[in-house]
Amino acid sequence: MDIQLKRGLLDVCVLAAIQDTDSYGYQIIKDMKPYVSISESTLYPILRRLEAAELLTVHAVEHNGRLRKYYHITEAGRARIAAFAEEWKEIMSIYQFVVRGEQKHE
């Protein structure tokens, strides 16, 4: 898959993984696994980037005597997911157009 496209998709997937409830790194990876496999070294820069863009915030919660970082989606983060959904409606209609063209040739 195109690397820029995949990057944008993963950003939105991570936001989607925390949209219902705050979550932590390993849980995000597990939640995404059925749809897209992502490694720790891929997730880390995405989380940093989303935090820098203020699409999510980070807070530490004590868990079993250590600190675990939880990620919380911001309003801007939710807006990003909504924008993604809108964009993809458009992309899907283009997809339909492209695929129809292919079928005619067969």
Added chain:
Amino acid sequence: MNKQQFLAAIRQRIGSLPQQDIDRSIDFYAEMIDDRIEEGLSEEEAVAAMGTPEEIAAQILSENPRTQRPAAAPKSARGLKAWEIVLLIIGSPLWVPLLLAAAIIVLSLYIVLWSVIIVLYAADLCFVAGAISGIFGATVLFCTGQAAQALLFLGAGITCIGLTVLWFVLSTAAAKGVWLLTKLPFTHRKGDAQ
């Protein structure tokens, strides 16, 4: 590899980053390993699931735009690059005469300074000559019976002796000053090298 070794290996490879970024990265991977151990994996298995420290460090460095600056600094200390040498050679018709002119200007400044010292000592020699001729003249005039003129010459001669001594002290002080000034750039360079 256990968790501590793994994290130390990453930390070592991303040492050029700001401390805050290093700590955040290490905390993140420590948390990931702990979460896997909590789920039932052994420490070794949890570490192995992360990948190699080399890969992770490379990933962290590539995502951090600040990495480039510390990496560029040691390069410049390694001496001249090929293109710099080429530039030096191509530019030589320009910078060689300029450098030569600068050297000549500095040299002429030194010559001017030392000329002043030579003039001072020459003036002192004149006083010596004045003293000798004054005393000599006084003797001759005294022998020919012209006492008044002889007294005048004697006075002039003695004045010249006094001036010779005073002037010599002054000239020597000035010479010392110029000598220090001449040495100054060289002593400075020594100080810088230390």
